[in-house]
Amino acid sequence: MFLALIGTLSSGALLYGLYYIAAWYLREWRYRWPPGPRCLPLIGSPQSQSDLKSFQRTNYNNAKKYGSVVRTMLGPHAVVQLNDPKIIKEAFSRDVFVPRPTIWYFDERARMNDGATGIVFSHGQTWKDHRRFILHTLRDFGVGKFKMEEKIVEEAATLIKLLEAANGQPIDTRAPISSTVANVIGSVLMSKRYEPDDPDFLNIIRWTRESTQFTPKKIALASFPFLRYVPPFLTTYSELLGNLLGFKKFFWQHCKEHLDNWQPERNADFIDTYIAAIKKHEPATFNLNELLLTLDDMFEAGFETTTTTLRWALLLMATHPDSQAKVHAELDKNIPFDSFAKLSDKEQLPYTEATITEVHRFASVVPVGVGHLAEEDATIQGYDIPKGTWLQANIYFVHHNTDWWDQPEQFNPDRFLTKDNQVQASDNVMPFGLGKRRCLGEALARAELFIIFTAVMQRFTVRLPDGGQTADLSPTVGVIADTQPHQLCFVPRNV
Ligand code: HEM
Structure with a gap:
């Protein structure tokens, strides 16, 4: 009986395997897919996924080899990468590409x-x-x-105190910068600020980081969700599930406080405004569960991206003392030492503006944006994009393509300045994505980057601990491309 059952199951699995492979080749033959590396049924394009040390480089090389629209695979999922800003903008402005693909993690989150x-x-x-x-x-x-500017300045002032307290000794900038940025977004969302050593806050930093960095196990789980039942993956799965519950508990606590002390006229933050909308039943799609996840999304999307960009900016200043000296000179000339630069000062600070733009380009903190999904069969540049295909904007490639940039691996803010020292924008810089799902927090992020970066640069010379000028500037691999672990010294300036 038992042997018969095993036999039936094995034959079933074999038949399903054959059916899957036949369906795969039929799909390959039926559609005019964009070119790309060789893909195999189930496994996908292993060369695009296996080398975690050079995810950005692999995507870069594929774009160079196959052109502006490239097909790869993540396990069984077809992924089309778009490598030209004009094509990205055109595609992501179409309704058919507005949805997002989901992986088990987000399905699980929706279920919870x-x-x-x-x-x-x-x-x-x-x-x-x-x-x-x-x-x-x-x-x-x-x-x-102005209103938001005041809040950012307040947090920048706290950051300066934290950096001063290090007395020029080497420190990891993650904790102080994370708390600065988290307190800005936290005040908008829920009128809340945290000390950098608050345990709840430290958990949120850790969970956010864990959900934005790739590991081989996480990639395998995203490709083949059934692996969650297999021991080495089970641990990763359980940890990520624990993080989801942690986020839920954290944001629920804030919503509950607002609900318990509800005052219709208060309108102090995002939670107040959203609860007021729920109470009016307008719009009908609003409810407490959506509020929880929207808070989580806004916090995660707004916090790790901006923190990482600032950390890159300071590391790049330490490794490029000439650029740092030019930023110092411009700030010293235009901003009194005892005050903070305001957004309205940007025009007087073209080199500083160009430096921030070059940080966006060089670091490409969101290297392939956030995925999009083809809701129906569609075409891009004459290639078929079948329903269910995942799409990515290859932001890293756009920012580094040697056809568009002179020596893209060099950090050089001057590339964004005209001969008469005016900032010149480029359509090939797109850190916030393009099209209908372009970043919602761009204005906030730009304000934070400008005010916090100028506040720190005015007051400190940033150095590497050994006094040298070289550090590993390769990005980490993840939804967010972080710096490699490093420490910096903040030496107070006497202007
Ligand atoms: C340097 C900082 C930031 C960078 C580089 C960045 C980059 C991006 C990118 C590339 C996307 C995907 C666009 C697409 O799907 O095509 C995105 C989406 C998004 N960002 Fe940002 N972002 C930053 C800061 C922020 C901040 C501060 C917030 C919140 C206040 C935020 C909230 C969001 C949200 C909610 C989305 C999803 C929009 C949607 O799905 O319709 N981001 N961001």
């Missing part, structure tokens, strides 16, 4: 929250309502305007 999707992984009416609401609410809270 009664099917809610938040903002980053929503689509349809839920996405439209939330996107409109977030844009209006951020604007009403003064993002990009």
